[in-house]
Amino acid sequence: MFYFAYGSNMDLSRIEDLGLHFQSIQRGVLPSWKLVFNVIDNPKDKSGYANISPEPKAKVEGLIIETNREAIRKLDWNEDAPDYYQKKKVSVVGPDGKNVECLTYVGNPKRIAKGLKPRKIYLAHLLDGRLFLDPDYLAKLKRIKTLD
Numbered sequence: 001m002f003y004f005a006y007g008s009n010m011d012l013s014r015i016e017d018l019g020l021h022f023q024s025i026q027r028g029v030l031p032s033w034k035l036v037f038n039v040i041d042n043p044k045d046k047s048g049y050a051n052i053s054p055e056p057k058a059k060v061e062g063l064i065i066e067t068n069r070e071a072i073r074k075l076d077w078n079e080d081a082p083d084y085y086q087k088k089k090v091s092v093v094g095p096d097g098k099n100v101e102c103l104t105y106v107g108n109p110k111r112i113a114k115g116l117k118p119r120k121i122y123l124a125h126l127l128d129g130r131l132f133l134d135p136d137y138l139a140k141l142k143r144i145k146t147l148d
Helices: 012-017 069-078 120-127 135-142
Strands: 002-005 024-042 047-066 085-093 099-107
Touching (some): 002 069, 002 085, 047 120, 120 135
Parallel strands (some): 002 099
Antiparallel strands (some): 002 047, 024 085, 085 099
16 A cells, blocks of 8 residues: 655654554655645644645655555544544555555644745755655645744
8 A cells, every 4th residue: 555645644754653664665756735734733823733635736756655554543643533534545646657556644624724934944854755756846835834
């Protein structure tokens, strides 16, 4: 099975710390979606976690991770699914231009709010995926305003 990581799980050391095993990792692009930070982390300070939202002319870059059902169960726990995030199947374009059907996590509408920003330490997890990201996309991530 394939999992598309676009948020904090682009930090491979974080994935390994969770005990997730993977067979392969490659660059992936999810067309017609945009990266947003609208999943409530802490309502008191307006901090938010990464999410994706449909947007016809946008794209989200991330990692296509080949893994197994056990790892997905661990991800469900880590992503607090279905309370904070819900699983969704998406078609991601791999580095060879072919589509790969992947499982990803999308914010539960009950946990979404406007006006949120990530914390700097959280954004650093996304930046750790730099080896798999296009330089322009990486630069865009670096420009994201954080709470601190």
